[in-house]
Amino acid sequence: MKYADYKPFQFVDGEGVRCSIYLSGCLFACKECFNESIQNFNAGNPYTMDLEDKIIEDLGNSYVQGLTLLGGEPFLNTQVAIQLAERVRKEFGNEKDIWVYSGYTYEQLLRSSEDKKKLLDLCDVLVDGPFMILLKDLSLRFRGSSNQRIIDIKKSTIDNVVLYLD
Numbered sequence: 001m002k003y004a005d006y007k008p009f010q011f012v013d014g015e016g017v018r019c020s021i022y023l024s025g026c027l028f029a030c031k032e033c034f035n036e037s038i039q040n041f042n043a044g045n046p047y048t049m050d051l052e053d054k055i056i057e058d059l060g061n062s063y064v065q066g067l068t069l070l071g072g073e074p075f076l077n078t079q080v081a082i083q084l085a086e087r088v089r090k091e092f093g094n095e096k097d098i099w100v101y102s103g104y105t106y107e108q109l110l111r112s113s114e115d116k117k118k119l120l121d122l123c124d125v126l127v128d129g130p131f132m133i134l135l136k137d138l139s140l141r142f143r144g145s146s147n148q149r150i151i152d153i154k155k156s157t158i159d160n161v162v163l164y165l166d
Contacts, residue, residue, distance in 0.1 A: 001080055004035070004044035004072060006051060008058040014099035014125065014142055016065025019058045023080055026073040028103035031133045038072045047080045052087060059088065059096055066097035069123070075102050078115040085122035098123045103130040106151050126151045 002024035007013075013020040025041030038044060059067060067088050074081040085098055100123045102109070109120050109128075120126065127142060128149050135145035142150060 001047045002042065002044045002077070003047050003051070003080060004038035006055065008055075009064070010068070012142075013068035013070060013101075014066065014097075014127075017061075017063050018066055018068045018099070019055055019064060020068040020070060021055065021084065023069065023071040023074050023077040025076050026071055026103065027076060028073060028130050032131070032136075035071065041072075041076075043072075047083075052084060055084065056087060056091055059092065064096065066099065066124075068099040068101070070101040073103055074100050075104055075109065075112070075116045075119060078119050081119050082115065082122065085119060089122060094124075097125065099125040099127065101127045105129050106149070106153075106156070120153060123153055126153050 003021055004024045005022040007020045007022070010018045010020045022035060022038060024038050024044045026039040029039060055067070058064065067084070069081050069085070071077065081100070088096055088098060100119070104112070105128045106126055109116050109126070128151060129147045132145045132147050135147050137144075137146045140146065
């Protein structure tokens with residue numbers, strides 16, 4: 001139940017103006033991870049309703065397109081991620097989109113635990129796969145290495161039809 005940082009009104013963590021929350025904890029330990037300091041599950045601060053209310057207030061601005069969940073690893077901090085994503089859906093329906101960044105692949109998440117599948121179902125876009133320093137490519141939008149994919153979750157299916165946004 002910890003987060004490392006909250007950054008409202010970002011342009012780099014997905015399409016449009018976004019509110020981004022960086023959740024604590026990750027087991028992937030990608031070499032040269034841009035958030036190595038928050039791989040520790042005890043990094044950061046306890047997640048609070050005050051923070052959640054602030055995120056919802058910021059998302060309420062008409063110019064904000066949505067929420068981005070990153071980390072750390074959101075799928076290893078599902079207690080916070082699901083709570084926040086459910087609140088966004090309750091408050092805004094599908095008016096605001098939810099992006100999630102993960103070291104897991106889409107296929108791994110489909111075969112994963114119920115909490116991971118629930119979080120995936122609440123999101124619209126998944127940027128999947130671990131950061132790989134040998135595949136680092138600074139020309140890519142919204143991802144750091146060429147193995148990572150930007151997946152439209154709502155249009156993709158379990159039948160291995162994965163629809164990419166990029």
